[in-house]
Amino acid sequence: MKISYEEIKEATLxxxxxxxxxxxxxxxxxxxxxAENTWYHTATKEITDKIVCxxxxxxxxxxxxxxxxxxxxxxxxKSIQSPKTYFxxxxxxxxxxxxxxxxxxxxxxxxx
Numbered sequence: 001m002k003i004s005y006e007e008i009k010e011a012t013l014x015x016x017x018x019x020x021x022x023x024x025x026x027x028x029x030x031x032x033x034x035a036e037n038t039w040y041h042t043a044t045k046e047i048t049d050k051i052v053c054x055x056x057x058x059x060x061x062x063x064x065x066x067x068x069x070x071x072x073x074x075x076x077x078k079s080i081q082s083p084k085t086y087f088x089x090x091x092x093x094x095x096x097x098x099x100x101x102x103x104x105x106x107x108x109x110x111x112x
Contacts, residue, residue, distance in 0.1 A: 005031035005048060008083055011076050017053040018064045025054035026069075028076055032083045039093045043085050049073065 013026035033046040051060040051069065065073070089097075 001035055001037045004034045004036075006034055006043075008032045008047070009076070009080055013051070013069070013072055015066070015069050015072060017056060017058075018060060018066060018069075019053060019058050020056035022053065022055040026060070027052050027054060028073060030077070030080055039090060041086075041088045041090065043083070045082065045085055047077075047080065047083065049077070 007029055009030045011028045013028055014023060015026055016023050017026055029050050029052070031048045031050070033044045033048070035042050035044065051065070051073070052058070053060060060069070
């Protein structure tokens with residue numbers, strides 16, 4: 001199964017970076033989880049986020065967040081509308097289902 005995360009929202013923060021103490025360059029990005037395999041493709045309600053400082057090029061993990069960063073992150077998280085979810089069958093799975101139904105119909109006809 002292939003799992004990917006697609007960006008749904010990006011915001012620039014004016015908070016100080018806990019690593020380099022710069023007040024410019026923090027970027028908060030929200031991602032939606034997508035999963036696909038040979039049978040189906042789906043987009044889930046699961047949302048993850050990531051904060052990166054463009055000055056020192058580091059990812060700011062939740063352990064290093066200040067209260068201000070947490071408040072701003074919560075504000076932007078609430079502003080996200082619930083992302084659209086979907087479940088789609090692949091062509092391969094549809095062909096397999098049609099083939100199974102055709103075999104079942106043929107068996108019922110010939111076994112009568």
